Amino acid sequence: MKLTGRVAFRDIETGVWVLEGDDGRTYQLAGGDRKIKKDGQRIEVEGSVDRGALTIHMVGPVFNVATYRFL
């Protein structure tokens, strides 16, 4: 699936990178590469939601990034 939104760092728990999606939901970012970690950057990502994952961050569903591009 494809999503657009904003990359953000949240100082929750030990710190977590999220995608604030234009669909109004927050996804915990996983996968991709380290350059995706750009606070405030508009982005388009392609990948899938990992429904089975439980995390310490608990900010929203985990989104496994396959590819991305900055907007």
Next chain:
Amino acid sequence: MMRRILANAVVALAVVATVACSFKSEQPTSTELSIGALDVTDAELVPGSIVVDFKDGTTKEQFDAWEAEWGVDLEFNSADGADDGITVAVGIDDVESALERIRQNPAVEYAEPLMQFRSSFTPNDPEYGKQWNLQMIDMPKAWDRSRGKGVVVAVLDTGIAYEDYDDFKQVPDLKGVKFVKGFDFVNDDEHANDDHGHGTHVAGTIAQATNNAEGVAGVAFEATLMPVKVLNHFGSGTSADIADAIRFAADKGAKVINMSLGGGGYSPVMASAVEYARKKGVTVVAAAGNAGRSRVEFPAAYPGAVAVSAVGPNGTRAPYSSYGKELDIAAPGGDKRGGDQNGIIQNTIDPRNPARSVYASYQGTSMATPHVAAVAALLYAAGASGPDEVEKALFAGAKRVNGQAWTDEYGHGLLNAQASLDALGGGAGGQWPPLWWALVLLAVVLLTIGRRARPGYFNLLFSPSFLVPLVLATVGAFFARSIFGGASGTAGDVVNAVSLPIPDWERIIFGRGKLANPLFYSAIIPLVLSVFAIKFCGLRSAIGGLALGFAGFLGYAAWSKAPGLSYMPFTFLAMPWLIVNAAICVFIARAMLKKESA
């Protein structure tokens, strides 16, 4: 003749009670204290009591001579009193004016109300002062009652830096903490070390080594930790591993399971694991989530789990904390908008180097959850029997928010360790259930007088001279308080006296708080009175009633696990003392109620 004696006895009792009560003077209205730098927050005034320090060398003869004018009876406080001149006096009606008079005397260095100090345990961990979260849940006082000794708490997380193994190192502030063997479900081995930093922080809130002059304190620092790794080095894991781990912890003797994790959807496998643990008598505590929305994450949302939301230092829900209809309780999780000092500080590993120890300030419902798990451990150590009782005490002790019994943001309220320990068992030795009273008393009465030759059996039971002492000795004229409760002064004191059982009258005389006096909790009063009855036959049924009442009272006291008896050298003596004395009372009663006396 008999009636006159009885009437005299009643009058005498009333007079004694009144005199006794008059010693129970009012607390001084203005408390002017001159004790300088002493911390008085945990000090309380001892009613009607003063301490006077005379100039060194003042003799007992000297102050005995002044006592008449002062209206007090001073005694040296200790054997050293003659040297240091410190004296105390009790039973003073008007403390303020007595002190006023005493201070006029040039031999007096100072005179002030007597204070009782009770200092709470204060750990010597250097960073303890930064742990606002522990103050918030009333930890210092709760530590005097329970430290979670021996209760196993399983931490299902990224692991714990609990041992030196491979390139892992135990963090210094977990040194000396007790661990039982756990499991690493991510790498399938027995070394559940932390390769992330989250689990060690969470474990620290539960049982950080405390009073070890290192780092910070933990809530239940005498509890035993079980490290169970279910989340990988990025802090995420699968429902299958977590469900396995829940069953593992329950089977290996954990009393509490802490899950500072969440996400995914409803999983029947995990739901049944939570149910399994709960049925095994395990309290399962889990985080509500950090999405800041009205939906409690799984596993917190499963029926058997205690769901925890987070508050900041000001006691309001932190903006990140999720909430919702499954929420049970709120606990400090930090709110770092105001700076790192408003997070929760514990010892953990550097996320960039698992062998390096750091003191990190984190915020999240993950931080709130272990506070609740640790207080659950305190409750188990204090005698709670299972998850139902623990939850009841947790929720009953929680501080209500906005006066509401339950809200979706705070559940039953804000966690409070001290109040929850109070709520456990409803304060034994305080208000005893009247129904049990009645049953025990009835059994004792019937067993004793049932063997008397009939008829005359019921006549005796309902004769006032038997029944009145019986009632006074056991429940007291408890109804007097509701009828005459408004009375003040001496009349009010009489009401107070007769509304207590006779064995508790000493509390009025000495005001000794919760401890009972073994002389009053014994057969002595009926025994002494029975001596008079040898001569005056008319007293016998009354003494019989009194003795039976005492037997019932003492029997109940023993059955309800004996309240604390003061002056007893060993607490284990309290139980045999009560039983033997109850038996003596029954013996006296039987002697008094022999047929020829009727």
